[in-house]
Amino acid sequence: MAKEIKIPQISESVDTATVSEILVSKGDKIEEGQGVIAVETDKASTEIPATSAGKVKEIKVSEGDEVSVGDVILILEEAEGGSEENEESGDEKEKKEASEEEENGKKEEKQDKTSEEKEKKKTKDKQDKSEEKKEGEEKSAEEEDEDESKDESADEDKDYEEKKSSEKSEKDKPTDKQSSKEVYASPGVRRMARELGVNIQEIEGSGESGRITEKDVKSHKEGGGKRSGTVQLELPDFSKWGAVERKPLNNIKKTTAKNVLESWQSIPHVFQFGEADISGIESYMEDHKEKVEEAGGKLTLTAILTKVVATALHKFPMFNASIDIEKEEMILKKYVNINIAVATDEGLLVPVIKNADQKSIKDLSVEISEIAQKARDQKLSNEDMEGGNFSISNLGGIGGTNFTPIVYHPQVAILGVSRAGIKPVYIDDNFEPRSILPLSLSYDHRLIDGADGASFMNWMVKALEDPYEALLG
Structure with a gap:
């Protein structure tokens, strides 16, 4: 008896989906509740379970097909049988019905030449079945036939169980259903x-x-x-075109390669750009650099940016967060720790300035100078590298107009800073030469929307152009 497996109601308000994978093959024997196809909607991916057990006769869909609730996806040859006959297949039933006379002939030999009586009984049995199997007539002959059928069924069941066990072990690896x-x-x-x-x-x-x-x-x-x-692409033999030299990656570069690859693969990046007039900031730095040097530090744009970002993280708490996809939660942090990227001879290191929001520009200048030197001397501890919430990467000392840094997992944003340059700015009906700083913000689009990214960047630009309100607090 054929049985149709149909697409159920996938979820509330979702009636269509796309077939992403076929989990069974034609001829497979499946169990009720076993996943038969995987489908994807705009909200989730799920497996469609079989509503009946049986043998797959026909697969009605292909990968990439769009399906709707009620569509037929599989046709099964449903397993049949009562308490005395276990899962006898349709093919076996047809074979037994087609060979009843032959089987009866064999029984005639076993029952000492009673062929004529058996043939009469068998003929009557067939007539009884065609008349909806009237009970009670020739009961003894039916019981004998049934006993023999049970013996055959037991052997067939044993073979089926062994085959089923083998199929189960094969399917465990790809489907993990059994x-x-x-x-x-x-x-x-x-x-x-x-x-x-x-x-x-x-x-x-x-x-x-x-x-x-x-x-x-x-x-x-x-x-x-x-x-x-x-996908690991095979490298050509570069020595065919000239001399080459191979050098092993050091631990810093190996760790960096692993971390940035995982971050790039797992975080959907969005990039926001801005330009800030830092002419006033540069005057401020010139006026206060000696005071900071007396305290043992160096007043840099990175120190000022760290203070501005620390203030921004209080105003935009989602940038001071992490996202837990499994639990569908955001983790909002009540502390402000900022990573500062430092280029060293061995590679990129990103130590952390703890509680940056609680420190003055002078204190930040001293701490950043000290931790940058520890990084270059390869003296950073694990504690120096852990606990950051947001990162700043300043390449202004090297040059360039803009770049798009990769967000460090499990953070959700990083600020890129390039070299400031003199540009004419239209002020009070006149063009004036001003120092313009290019900024680039990379953020995790799973948590931060484009509007949030633009708002954060706009606030940063305004704070740098008129820093007193942000920096005096």
Whole structure:
């Protein structure tokens, strides 16, 4: 008996979806509740379970198809049988019905030449079945047939169970539907594991109640010796065109490469640009540099930017946050720790200025000078590198007009600063030469909208052009 598997109501107000993956094949024997296809909507990815057990006769959809509630996705040859006959397939039933006479002939030999009686009984049995199986007639002959059928069914069931067990072990790796270990993971995470060739049963989940996250899958893949989530392209033999030299990456560059790759892959970046007239800031720095030098520091634009950003993070708390995708929460931090990128001979280091909002420009200038020197001397501790909420990368001393820095996970934003230059600015009906500072803001679009990014940048520009209100607090 054929059975249709249809698309159910996926979720409230969602009636259509796109087929992202077919989880079964024609001829597979499936169980009720087993996922048969994966679909994606604009809100989520989910697996559609079978509403009946049986053998897959026909698959009615393909990957990429758009499906609606009620659409048929599979046709099953539904398993049949009562308490005395277990899951006998339609093909086997047809075969048995077609060969009843042959089977009866064999029984005639076993029952010592009773062929004529058997044939009469069998003929009567067929007549009884065609008349809706009248009970009670030739009961003894039916019981004998049933006993023999049970013996055959038992053998067939044994073969079926062995085959089913084999199919189960084969399917455990890609689908994890019949695994010996209960796995907690979303359909999207399961799909990622299949695409990366990772056995999800081997992964230890770091989420709540042991739930496996995308990060767990990527980490497991990377632990297997391959870069997670990337296609490793084969390099050509460069020596064919000239001399080459290979040098191993140092620990700083290896760590940087790993961290920026993970951040770039997991964070959807948006970039916002702005320009600030810092002519007044430069005058302020000139007037106060000796006072800061007496305290043991150097008054730099980075120190002033750190103070301005610290104030901005109180006004725009989402920039001082992290996002927990698994729990669908944002984590708003009540403290302000700012990373300062420092270029060293060994590579990029990003130490942290703790509680930057509670320190004066002079204090920040001294601390930034000290921690930058520790970075160049390779004397930073783990504590110096941990706990940052927002980052500043100032390449003004090197040059360039603009750049787009990568957000450091688990932060949600970073400010890029390029070299200031003199530009004519129209003021009071006249053009005046002013020092213009290019700024670039990178932020995580999962948490921060474009309007928030523009508002943050506009506030930063105004604070730099008229800093007293922001800096005197």
